[in-house]
Amino acid sequence: MADPTTIPPRSGAAFTLDRGQMLTVIDPEGRQVSDLLAFARDDLREVISSGRTLDYANRIYLTTGDRLYSNRSNVMLEIVEDRVGRHDFLLTPCSKDTFRIIYGDTDPHRGCFGNLAAALEPYGVEPDAIPVAFNCFMNVPVDGATGKLSVLPPISKAGDSITFRAAMDLVIGLTACSAPASNGGSFKPIEYRVEAA
Ligand SMILES: [Zn+2]
Numbered sequence: 001m002a003d004p005t006t007i008p009p010r011s012g013a014a015f016t017l018d019r020g021q022m023l024t025v026i027d028p029e030g031r032q033v034s035d036l037l038a039f040a041r042d043d044l045r046e047v048i049s050s051g052r053t054l055d056y057a058n059r060i061y062l063t064t065g066d067r068l069y070s071n072r073s074n075v076m077l078e079i080v081e082d083r084v085g086r087h088d089f090l091l092t093p094c095s096k097d098t099f100r101i102i103y104g105d106t107d108p109h110r111g112c113f114g115n116l117a118a119a120l121e122p123y124g125v126e127p128d129a130i131p132v133a134f135n136c137f138m139n140v141p142v143d144g145a146t147g148k149l150s151v152l153p154p155i156s157k158a159g160d161s162i163t164f165r166a167a168m169d170l171v172i173g174l175t176a177c178s179a180p181a182s183n184g185g186s187f188k189p190i191e192y193r194v195e196a197a
Pocket residue numbers: 035093094111112113175176177178179
């Protein structure tokens with residue numbers, strides 16, 4: 001098996017994924033979130049869609065067997081293995097404004113949003129095209145009665161992973177998340193591996 005590629009703490013990467021290829025996102029140290037974005041390679045205006053996906057799944061927690069749909073209701077990715085079972089698909093990538101508004105930072109980090117925008121820029125993706133990410137390992141329980149969200153540390157342990165199969169040719173954006181609350185208060189790397197079907 002090929003060695004995984006490392007995304008250093010509080011940074012991001014972008015790469016292509018061919019139809020049929022498998023992408024495994026690994027949490028090497030545990031309790032670390034990774035935001036995942038997908039764009040159709042032959043038309044970047046087709047993007048991963050939280051709204052479509054959650055609508056069709058009828059659930060907000062997705063796992064093995066679930067499909068991640070685009071804004072055009074095409075399947076982009078299928079979850080084929082999930083060793084954690086808790087991910088988030090409600091919240092946008094953390095950003096300068098997240099840190100300003102929620103944390104009160106005066107000199108905020110650019111966050112996953114800035115890291116994704118920089119990594120995806122060479123592929124022709126503009127910042128305004130960045131949608132809600134599939135947040136691997138992010139733990140956001142919801143109070144069923146009030147709808148109140150909590151951002152808790154991930155339940156992922158060192159070496160845990162989630163694997164996706166690409167259903168079309170994609171450009172992928174992936175981060176090691178920069179938000180303190182999402183990651184149990186410390187910033188760790190993320191690893192990923194791309195394999196043939
Ligand atoms: Zn983040």
